[in-house]
Amino acid sequence: MRTPRTLLLTLAVALATVASLATPALAFPAATRADLIGFLNGISGQYTLSGQHNREPNSDPTKYTRVAQSITGQTPGLWGGDFLFASSDVSSRQTMVNEAIRQWQGGSVVALTWHMCPPTTGSTCGWDSGGVLSHLSDSQWSQLVTNGTSLNNAYKGRLAEALPYLRQLQNAGVPVLWRPIHEMNDGWSWWGGRPGANGSRKLYQITYDYYTSQGLTNLVWVWNVKDVSMGSIGEYWPGSSYADVASLDVWAKLEPSSSDYQAMLNVAGGKPISLAEVGRAPSPALLNAQPRWTWFMVWAEWLTNPSYNTNASVQASYFGPRVHNRGEFTITGGGGATRTGKIKGLGGKCVDVAAANPANGTKVQLYTCDANGSAQAWTVGSDGTIRALGKCLDVAGGVNADGTKVQIWDCTSGNANQRWTYDSATQRLTSAATGRCLDATGQSPADGTALQIWSCTTNANQKWTLPA
Numbered sequence: 001m002r003t004p005r006t007l008l009l010t011l012a013v014a015l016a017t018v019a020s021l022a023t024p025a026l027a028f029p030a031a032t033r034a035d036l037i038g039f040l041n042g043i044s045g046q047y048t049l050s051g052q053h054n055r056e057p058n059s060d061p062t063k064y065t066r067v068a069q070s071i072t073g074q075t076p077g078l079w080g081g082d083f084l085f086a087s088s089d090v091s092s093r094q095t096m097v098n099e100a101i102r103q104w105q106g107g108s109v110v111a112l113t114w115h116m117c118p119p120t121t122g123s124t125c126g127w128d129s130g131g132v133l134s135h136l137s138d139s140q141w142s143q144l145v146t147n148g149t150s151l152n153n154a155y156k157g158r159l160a161e162a163l164p165y166l167r168q169l170q171n172a173g174v175p176v177l178w179r180p181i182h183e184m185n186d187g188w189s190w191w192g193g194r195p196g197a198n199g200s201r202k203l204y205q206i207t208y209d210y211y212t213s214q215g216l217t218n219l220v221w222v223w224n225v226k227d228v229s230m231g232s233i234g235e236y237w238p239g240s241s242y243a244d245v246a247s248l249d250v251w252a253k254l255e256p257s258s259s260d261y262q263a264m265l266n267v268a269g270g271k272p273i274s275l276a277e278v279g280r281a282p283s284p285a286l287l288n289a290q291p292r293w294t295w296f297m298v299w300a301e302w303l304t305n306p307s308y309n310t311n312a313s314v315q316a317s318y319f320g321p322r323v324h325n326r327g328e329f330t331i332t333g334g335g336g337a338t339r340t341g342k343i344k345g346l347g348g349k350c351v352d353v354a355a356a357n358p359a360n361g362t363k364v365q366l367y368t369c370d371a372n373g374s375a376q377a378w379t380v381g382s383d384g385t386i387r388a389l390g391k392c393l394d395v396a397g398g399v400n401a402d403g404t405k406v407q408i409w410d411c412t413s414g415n416a417n418q419r420w421t422y423d424s425a426t427q428r429l430t431s432a433a434t435g436r437c438l439d440a441t442g443q444s445p446a447d448g449t450a451l452q453i454w455s456c457t458t459n460a461n462q463k464w465t466l467p468a
């Protein structure tokens with residue numbers, strides 16, 4: 001016979017079991033912008049996330065994701081949403097944001113765009129005349145980018161409309177790939193096509209400063225241009241402190257050219273790059289040739305536009321060896337998946353890519369630590385890779401001999417020459433391929449001292465401090 005206390009305990013255990021079944025573990029737990037940026041740095045040069053944008057209506061924010069699922073049997077690794085402009089979509093923003101939270105928790109990265117009404121009109125508008133495609137006069141633009149003017153205040157009031165939703169995402173632990181003022185180098189929108197210090201990039205900077213001042217810390221800032229006049233995109237670059245990712249929308253062409261790719265690498269200065277909008281899903285051959293794209297996002301109904309895609313070509317893209325779909329990658333909160341920061345060694349000097357040159361074979365050296373340089377921003381991955389500027393720390397030629405130089409090189413899956421293990425007790429970094437330790441040549445702390453592999457010792461020139 002069970003006592004009442006035993007019965008109560010049995011009931012409590014049963015209820016707890018039911019509760020655990022009703023609340024499955026989240027694929028992606030709460031994370032920060034640093035976690036997501038670290039993840040992007042970690043996959044740069046090796047993998048690309050598949051992505052699908054979901055345009056109107058916001059009342060059905062997985063409309064096109066479901067199409068991708070029906071074609072490929074896979075869920076995209078990235079879900080794209082939009083705050084939009086029409087009254088029916090504005091009134092459904094909460095539905096869209098609820099879905100963004102579900103997508104993150106289910107294992108997809110969240111990317112958000114905003115086709116915004118101009119500050120000369122109300123919160124809702126049309127697409128054409130007086131709406132998203134409208135044009136501001138030079139005088140109006142000057143007011144817009146001048147702090148304290150009526151148009152400047154109206155613009156900040158427009159930004160405030162998204163603030164409660166972005167805070168919900170932050171409170172839910174959802175880092176967001178946030179792409180405001182997109183395609184800023186093209187003049188189709190009221191915000192675009194104005195080069196120079198007080199042009200479109202200034203409006204982007206105002207947007208960044210506003211949301212940062214409001215305490216938003218979950219936004220990964222995605223700077224964005226279109227594949228037109230690529231030689232002048234530097235006129236639109238807001239500065240490295242304002243952008244976490246440099247992204248390209250490919251509409252003038254079916255796919256990015258090699259010169260487009262190089263232009264994005266040049267302007268990004270070692271930061272991740274992405275294909276924020278494409279009509280055609282990139283082929284495996286393209287991603288092999290241009291491996292630094294960290295995600296692509298097919299735009300809404302273009303997924304089934306026969307001039308851009310076939311079911312077979314979309315399937316080939318999703319199943320390419322470089323592409324990650326939902327369930328094929330993880331992002332761990334608290335830096336568990338990757339850690340990004342400086343690696344310090346002898347004399348307090350930092351591990352540095354010479355001249356911040358991302359070319360294969362560039363020397364890795366000791367150098368005085370600087371404040372923000374991408375040449376000293378190393379991502380230590382859970383896969384054993386150590387990356388900077390989108391390349392991997394690599395044993396030159398895979399040669400197993402004392403004095404073999406260390407360099408950066410394109411990351412390749414399963415390459416033991418690019419895998420390292422760290423012993424926190426001895427502070428040594430050991431090459432998985434050779435069993436030898438990362439070593440500062442000649443035990444010298446001088447700027448420019450080359451790094452090499454050498455038989456492991458207890459010397460100070462083999463002691464390294466990794467990012468926390």
